[in-house]
Amino acid sequence: MNEKQGFKFFAVFLNMTWFALFVLAPGLMVVGISFLTRDISTFFAWPLTLDHYRELVDPVYAKVLKNSLVYSFNTTLLCLGIGYPFAWFLSRAPGHRRPLLLMMVIIPFWTSSLIRTYALVILMKANGIINTVLLAAGLVSEPVSMLYTDAAVYVGLVYSLLPFMILPLYAVLEKMDIRLMEAARDLGAGSFQVFIHVVLPLSLPGVMAGCIMVFLPAMGLFYIPDLLGGAKTMLVGNFIKNQFLTAGNWPFGSAASVFLLLLMVVMLGIYFFISTRFNRSQES
């Protein structure tokens, strides 16, 4: 074996082994254990069963899944509604300002979502800053309860996930050829028509990517309802956490995780379907 082959073997082998051991194997364990029976001492045991999946669609638990899907869906819509115009304006900002503005989106993208959630807590709590300001200004006579409401959970989710929507949108909008819009306008299209027939279709891959990057994590961010929503609002993430750490029911928690993985596969499938069709239509 010469030097080059040695390097290749080392690079490939090391990475493949790591991913096989710590991504593939645990991933397969999740799927496998979701079909096994719960056991108090060994966590899981034979025989194979579909009980956990049956339980998931049982009204009690189906409600958790449904609630979580609703939270994710609304969060995605809110992020899209706020993020799309934002990304658009950003992509049309003067060229010399854009790097700084983009940087300002990237900073919250990378900084701890827990710290940012905590910042919301100190703003919204009963003797928090918003209430202190409102009381001092005489706008309210007693503190408004903001924390531990649905609205607070939504604010938290949007606050944490908005950058994940903006960045992919910005990436497609910035690359968009402005001449296409001018052409549409010259041919008599109004602003709304230009948006519907030119801008929106061209930005579709970015919209899809942004929606996936908001929708999926929104199912799992258990600490947001924990810190902002009290116990009554539950995401699939909270449910899985409880199954593993409180109930000790690995197979049931795994089944719920498989649900999340399936959701991911479906969403990525749609994304690739749309983006390959998109690329093909771009080429022709």
Add this chain to the structure above:
Amino acid sequence: MKRWIGISWVSTVFAFLYGPLLVLMVFSFNQARYTSEWQGFSLTWYASLLENQYLLDAFVNSLTVAFVSSLAATAMGTLGAFAIAWYRFAGKKLFFGLVYSVMMSPDIVMGISLLMLFVTAGIHPGFFTLLVAHITFCLPFVIVLVHARIAGFDPAVVDAARDLGAREHEVFLKIVFPMILPAVLAGWLLSFTLSLDDVIISFFVTGPGFEILPLKIYSMVKLGVTPEVNALCTILFVLTLAAVLVAHFLIKEKKK
């Protein structure tokens, strides 16, 4: 008119993104303990952090895990990026698939899957399990970043070096490595911040004997807000901010 709508929309969203963080940072210097009224500038809470041995231990643990895991992920991920860019090998598609599935799959699924792996294998949760988990979720980011850089340069440069008689390790150390260095450093810094900030995955793979800062903050906030947490969060935020800024600068440099 249209311009003003744009400017106000962008400023409002930035105010939303940065307002709470700014308030948090300003109030970490507030004298008051129980109220949210401003009672004067003070470093009391930073001083009391320094006396809190539990928090200091957690902080040192977090830094250790972040440092070691980001270094390991960077080394391995750089090799992985080369594997993808330069070589054909069996299972390359699967490898690609795994890289992207780690980036896309919800953190909680990764957390519980590693928890089950470690428990079943009889490995006690603690420093080692955290390290493995953090390396695993940082790896794909390094691979993607460095791969983009490798794909971006002219392969003829490498051929030229070989033709001129450079040996394989010389090609790597003298030609390739300097070219990919910015991406490697950026990958390292971003891995460091990812590791330092992670809550969900760490939540499942650490044990009671090994506390790390984000989880400590999480449990402190659940028990009630104290001014020390403000100070702690401010420090952590400034630390990640610095790493992200440098990383961003390095990634931008590569495009020139």
